[in-house]
Amino acid sequence: MRDFGIGQLAERAQVPIANIRYYEEIGILPKAARRNGLHRTYDEVDIKRLNFVRTSRELGFSLEQVKTLMHLSEPQNLNCDEARALSKTQLTAVRQKIKELRMIEVELSKHIIACDELCGCGRSAECPVLAVTSDQVRK
Amino acid sequence: MRDFGIGQLAERAQVPIANIRYYEEIGILPKAARRNGLHRTYDEVDIKRLNFVRTSRELGFSLEQVKTLMHLSEPQNLNCDEARALSKTQLTAVRQKIKELRMIEVELSKHIIACDELCGCGRSAECPVLAVTSDQVRK
DNA sequence: GATGCCATCTCAAGTAACTTGAGATGCAAG
DNA sequence: CTTGCATCTCAAGTTACTTGAGATGGCATC
Numbered sequence: 005m006r007d008f009g010i011g012q013l014a015e016r017a018q019v020p021i022a023n024i025r026y027y028e029e030i031g032i033l034p035k036a037a038r039r040n041g042l043h044r045t046y047d048e049v050d051i052k053r054l055n056f057v058r059t060s061r062e063l064g065f066s067l068e069q070v071k072t073l074m075h076l077s078e079p080q081n082l083n084c085d086e087a088r089a090l091s092k093t094q095l096t097a098v099r100q101k102i103k104e105l106r107m108i109e110v111e112l113s114k115h116i117i118a119c120d121e122l123c124g125c126g127r128s129a130e131c132p133v134l135a136v137t138s139d140q141v142r143k
Numbered sequence: 144m145r146d147f148g149i150g151q152l153a154e155r156a157q158v159p160i161a162n163i164r165y166y167e168e169i170g171i172l173p174k175a176a177r178r179n180g181l182h183r184t185y186d187e188v189d190i191k192r193l194n195f196v197r198t199s200r201e202l203g204f205s206l207e208q209v210k211t212l213m214h215l216s217e218p219q220n221l222n223c224d225e226a227r228a229l230s231k232t233q234l235t236a237v238r239q240k241i242k243e244l245r246m247i248e249v250e251l252s253k254h255i256i257a258c259d260e261l262c263g264c265g266r267s268a269e270c271p272v273l274a275v276t277s278d279q280v281r282k
Numbered sequence: 283g284a285t286g287c288c289a290t291c292t293c294a295a296g297t298a299a300c301t302t303g304a305g306a307t308g309c310a311a312g
Numbered sequence: 313c314t315t316g317c318a319t320c321t322c323a324a325g326t327t328a329c330t331t332g333a334g335a336t337g338g339c340a341t342c
Contacts, residue, residue: 011289021290022330030328042337043290064247067328077273084262084270088255091272095251098244105241108203112234116227123223131223133230134216150318160319161301169299181308182319206299 007045010036017054024054032057032071064098065090146184149175156193163193171196171210203237204229 014021027033028044033053036044053074060070069090076083118132153160166172167183172192175183192213199209208229215222257271 009289020330023328025291026329040337061328062247063250064244073273077270082270082273084258084272087270087272088258088262091251091255091258095248095255098248098251102241102244102248105203105237105244108201109234109237109241112202112230112237116230116234119223119227119230123227128221128223131216131221131226133223133226134212134221148318159301162299164320165300179308200299 007037007039007047010044010046013046013050013054016051017058019054019058027054027057027067030067032067032074064094069094146176146178146186148178149183149185152185152189152193155190156197158193158197166193166196166206169206171206171213203233208233 010021010024013019014024024033028036033050036046036050039045056074056077057070060073061067065073072090073087075081076087115133122128123131149160149163152158153163163172167175172189175185175189178184195213195216196209199212200206204212211229212226214220215226254272262270
């Protein structure tokens with residue numbers, strides 16, 4: 005298990021280099037050790053940690069929430085209940101967002117279909133896409 | 144049809160005052176006339192315009208897209224085809240986002256259910272919520 | 283030894299779309 | 313005259329990056 009540089013870590017955890025430095029800066033990741041006091045070095049554990057961050061982000065958690073989750077996953081703070089609660093909150097938020105997007109989807113579809121039927125010419129003053137508020141915006 | 148202040152406009156179009164000033168600043172809304180060279184004044188047309196902005200934003204268009212849409216809705220530039228194309232692009236993006244969120248929903252649900260079954264104690268080292276990557280993050 | 287070149291470094295600024303706050307001012311009511 | 317409200321401007325904060333400039337270290341090459 006040799007140490008490696010930030011490029012390797014980025015590659016292996018599928019996270020851009022700039023993000024890694026950013027995560028370190030805001031305390032999501034611990035300060036990395038330096039080789040020659042200059043280049044950051046990492047090991048296998050860092051890959052797991054960073055994978056955890058990436059996966060959590062992909063699940064929609066904010067960086068603040070990720071920070072909390074990482075804290076809760078440390079052996080001395082191990083706490084599933086809180087983590088599960090956080091996940092449930094997140095799940096609720098995701099479902100809410102889906103509902104909103106579905107409504108948006110319906111609205112957009114309606115506008116587009118109406119436009120297809122009404123404005124063959126391409127220049128109808130009653131175009132339902134451009135007249136979202138049922139009234140043209142004119143000065 | 145009397146003129147009114149920014150507070151009235153905000154109220155009637157359901158858009159925060161700060162946003163109205165921001166929209167003006169970035170050119171989404173025209174520079175408002177001033178009473179006494181100080182307070183912005185608006186009329187009914189401004190309400191329609193701002194409603195158009197708000198509705199477009201609610202449909203998920205970016206401010207840049209809103210700017211384009213407003214341009215396309217001006218009588219001299221009236222162009223449904225472009226507007227419709229923009230809407231279709233937006234619809235595609237919305238559907239994509241819904242797909243992603245549904246996958247996230249499934250993942251989160253799985254984790255939560257697994258956690259419910261596995262970690263009754265609240266402190267399982269194998270908690271599926273905390274071990275998103277199937278491995279704990281430890282140092 | 284000089285010269286590239288690559289990976290890395292730091293620091294600063296840019297992005298979207300607001301949001302918040304400080305401190306000043308006009309105007310009307312009491 | 314003071315109080316309060318609506319408004320004003322300007323600056324900075326928010327989230328999570330992303331981009332860019334300019335410096336440096338180490339290694340291979342000529």
